[in-house]
Amino acid sequence: MSVNTPNAERQIWIYTQMLRIRTFEERVKRTFTDHPGVIRGHTHLADGAEASIVGSLSGFKKGDAALATYRCHGYPLVLGSDPKAAMAEIYGRVDGLCKGLGGSMHLTDVAHGFLGTSGIVGAGIPHAAGAAWAAQIRGKEEVVLCFFGDGASKQGAFAETLNIASLWKLPCVFVMENNGYNVVTTSAQEDANAAAGEPLSIKAKAFAMPGVTVDGTDPLAVHAVVSEAVARARAGHGPTLVESKVYRLSAHGNIIAPPGVPLHYPEHEAITVFGNSAEYEAALRGDPVPRFRGILVQNGILTPEHAAKITSEVDAEMQAAVDFALKSPFPTLESALQYNYA
Amino acid sequence: MANMPYIAAIDAGIHQEMRRDPSVLYFGQNLATTENHEFVKEYGHNRVRVTPISETAEIGIAVGAAMAGFRPVVELYMAEFMLVAMDQVTNEAPRFRYMSGGQVKVPLVLKAGYGFACGWAGQHTGTLTNLFAGVPGLKVVIPSTAADAKGLMATSIRDDNPVVYLHHYLLTLEHGEVPDGEHLVPFGKAAIRRAGGDVTIVATGWTVGLALAAAETLAAEGIHAEVIDPRTIAPLDLETILSSVEKTGRVVLVDQATRHASVSQIIAADIVEHRFSSLKAPILQVTAANTTIPYSEPLEASVLPTAAGICAAVRKVCA
Ligand SMILES: Cc1ncc(C[n+]2csc(CCOP(=O)(O)OP(=O)(O)O)c2C)c(N)n1
Ligand SMILES: [Mg+2]
Numbered sequence: 001m002s003v004n005t006p007n008a009e010r011q012i013w014i015y016t017q018m019l020r021i022r023t024f025e026e027r028v029k030r031t032f033t034d035h036p037g038v039i040r041g042h043t044h045l046a047d048g049a050e051a052s053i054v055g056s057l058s059g060f061k062k063g064d065a066a067l068a069t070y071r072c073h074g075y076p077l078v079l080g081s082d083p084k085a086a087m088a089e090i091y092g093r094v095d096g097l098c099k100g101l102g103g104s105m106h107l108t109d110v111a112h113g114f115l116g117t118s119g120i121v122g123a124g125i126p127h128a129a130g131a132a133w134a135a136q137i138r139g140k141e142e143v144v145l146c147f148f149g150d151g152a153s154k155q156g157a158f159a160e161t162l163n164i165a166s167l168w169k170l171p172c173v174f175v176m177e178n179n180g181y182n183v184v185t186t187s188a189q190e191d192a193n194a195a196a197g198e199p200l201s202i203k204a205k206a207f208a209m210p211g212v213t214v215d216g217t218d219p220l221a222v223h224a225v226v227s228e229a230v231a232r233a234r235a236g237h238g239p240t241l242v243e244s245k246v247y248r249l250s251a252h253g254n255i256i257a258p259p260g261v262p263l264h265y266p267e268h269e270a271i272t273v274f275g276n277s278a279e280y281e282a283a284l285r286g287d288p289v290p291r292f293r294g295i296l297v298q299n300g301i302l303t304p305e306h307a308a309k310i311t312s313e314v315d316a317e318m319q320a321a322v323d324f325a326l327k328s329p330f331p332t333l334e335s336a337l338q339y340n341y342a
Numbered sequence: 343m344a345n346m347p348y349i350a351a352i353d354a355g356i357h358q359e360m361r362r363d364p365s366v367l368y369f370g371q372n373l374a375t376t377e378n379h380e381f382v383k384e385y386g387h388n389r390v391r392v393t394p395i396s397e398t399a400e401i402g403i404a405v406g407a408a409m410a411g412f413r414p415v416v417e418l419y420m421a422e423f424m425l426v427a428m429d430q431v432t433n434e435a436p437r438f439r440y441m442s443g444g445q446v447k448v449p450l451v452l453k454a455g456y457g458f459a460c461g462w463a464g465q466h467t468g469t470l471t472n473l474f475a476g477v478p479g480l481k482v483v484i485p486s487t488a489a490d491a492k493g494l495m496a497t498s499i500r501d502d503n504p505v506v507y508l509h510h511y512l513l514t515l516e517h518g519e520v521p522d523g524e525h526l527v528p529f530g531k532a533a534i535r536r537a538g539g540d541v542t543i544v545a546t547g548w549t550v551g552l553a554l555a556a557a558e559t560l561a562a563e564g565i566h567a568e569v570i571d572p573r574t575i576a577p578l579d580l581e582t583i584l585s586s587v588e589k590t591g592r593v594v595l596v597d598q599a600t601r602h603a604s605v606s607q608i609i610a611a612d613i614v615e616h617r618f619s620s621l622k623a624p625i626l627q628v629t630a631a632n633t634t635i636p637y638s639e640p641l642e643a644s645v646l647p648t649a650a651g652i653c654a655a656v657r658k659v660c661a
Contacts, residue, residue, distance in 0.1 A: 040461020040639060092461075092638030103463040103637030119465040120422065121395050154394035155426070182395055183372045190394035258514050259460045273376060336641035337633050 004224040018050035021074040043104040044071040048249040051288035055222025068147040070105035072117040079112040083321040093328035122155025132172035151182030162207040169238035201243035216244030217288040247283035351488040355495025370417025397427035418454040435504035436479025458511035463637040469599035486550040488518030493527030510547040530577035538566035545596035556652035591622035623659040
């Protein structure tokens with residue numbers, strides 16, 4: 001146990017947040033079958049990455065900021081956003097976090113430090129560095145957490161930003177959630193480091209910043225690594241690249257189809273494209289949510305009764321989110337024109 | 343003739359050219375990641391490759407390969423993804439022939455979908471057609487039928503210039519009759535989708551269908567609309583549009599883009615400059631509202647052009 005190990009209460013909090021993300025997203029997924037047509041466009045789930053998300057955010061302080069991608073449901077739930085408002089956004093309703101204008105790919109909750117999400121791969125990485133520069137100027141030891149996928153590290157924006165962030169010693173932690181895939185392309189098919197058997201965190205070397213690879217399915221391991229990087233950033237020593245290894249347990253997103261075709265979640269690409277169900281099933285056996293619950297029970301931190309109580313509370317919370325979002329009205333048509341300019 | 347969806351017709355156009363010309367390459371993200379991919383099986387990995395998510399490199403590599411004698415087709419999926427590589431698209435690919443005094447040519451096709459207004463919200467729904475149309479050296483193609491999807495793709499590949507081939511995502515599964523065998527649709531030749539003498543409607547992509555639906559409604563009211571689909575906006579077949587205007591004297595221009603980013607602006611200006619005296623009423627434009635596309639369904643519908651909106655505009659110019 002390192003100095004960075006959260007206490008028992010905090011570990012239960014971490015588990016609860018992981019379960020909240022999982023349950024929320026199960027509700028998102030179920031909406032496609034329970035309420036066809038209610039969710040439109042493209043949604044992307046974080047199942048399999050909950051430990052990474054919560055472990056990364058568990059040291060988040062008021063004044064810190066986080067930015068992420070289209071795969072963005074998990075972070076705001078941990079930071080304190082109301083799941084009712086998050087679900088209402090995904091349903092395009094007026095009570096949504098973004099008033100129904102942004103949808104699933106663009107959840108934003110500035111009041112809780114969740115500054116923005118871009119649907120363009122890699123585009124959020126410089127945004128995070130910009131927010132970190134702002135924090136550096138303010139001088140209040142605030143940090144910015146920047147979440148993106150492994151695929152995004154192949155964008156020019158990644159290289160350009162990591163160079164500047166390191167050069168300027170920006171208080172930023174770059175958390176690359178490496179789920180092994182960019183849609184249907186494996187890391188080894190698109191990344192020279194991966195193809196050479198190197199960890200993706202080695203990219204940090206090109207930018208003279210620390211690069212660490214961590215098991216992203218272990219929330220305590222992620223917490224330890226990210227909180228050290230956060231401490232470094234707060235102390236003014238600059239950014240870190242954290243490669244957090246996860247596996248996404250759903251397909252990249254729901255199917256892409258024109259209007260009239262009912263949307264749904266297909267099976268994972270490991271199965272549908274590569275015929276590799278063994279890989280997928282192994283990942284499923286390592287599912288971080290039940291695994292962490294098992295560890296907490298085994299360590300005597302959580303009793304089975306307490307775990308069951310958390311489950312039923314989270315179920316009720318997320319059911320309420322669905323009920324609320326279904327009842328929330330659509331925004332007025334005028335509001336479609338409202339926020340183009342400040 | 344074969345009945346097939348628009349999306350399959352695009353592939354048919356690529357196949358047609360890859361079979362006859364070994365210099366045609368096809369690459370992009372998330373394609374050809376297994377040996378079962380139909381293009382890999384037929385043409386092999388030398389010509390068909392998956393790339394990382396690196397649009398600047400993908401398009402820049404296409405420019406280099408084109409200068410070195412190949413004909414790359416880059417799969418970009420969504421037109422927005424070209425924006426991260428805008429320099430390569432608008433200030434590299436179309437410049438090298440000119441700047442080299444005609445020594446090199448840059449024959450490449452940037453294949454991208456656009457206009458996916460079905461819940462894809464602010465960053466994936468743009469109608470970016472006109473963004474590329476004003477760039478000398480670039481050609482811009484917007485097929486609205488399955489047959490054109492094939493024929494214009496084949497022509498794009500044979501063209502010796504960089505071509506932005508923009509297929510409309512809402513038309514993906516629309517079926518149509520597509521000619522078997524070699525099929526080429528010339529650039530700069532508009533299609534008159536419906537003949538009529540009372541009013542000229544010019545529409546592109548998905549809005550061609552809206553214009554045709556509107557024309558049907560209007561015919562029942564005794565107004566006979568001519569519906570013109572330019573098919574390529576660079577080059578733009580002004581001649582066909584102007585001769586229709588000479589006949590009708592009334593014009594409604596339809597575009598899914600926001601007004602000041604639309605092709606209809608260019609067409610309107612050219613009509614006014616060249617056929618001012620033929621006009622019997624002001625030109626009306628039916629475009630998207632000046633806004634980012636909202637996610638919420640009723641809001642999204644409210645900011646897009648509609649058949650009813652086209653009918654209303656036509657009634658106004660015919661009043
Ligand atoms: C610039 C750009 N190119 C392509 C896309 C299409 N796209 C959306 S998500 C995605 C995969 C991204 O993979 P990764 O960064 O590993 O994130 P993951 O989805 O696996 O979490 C791609 C290619 C995009 N949104 N933006
Ligand atoms: Mg990934």
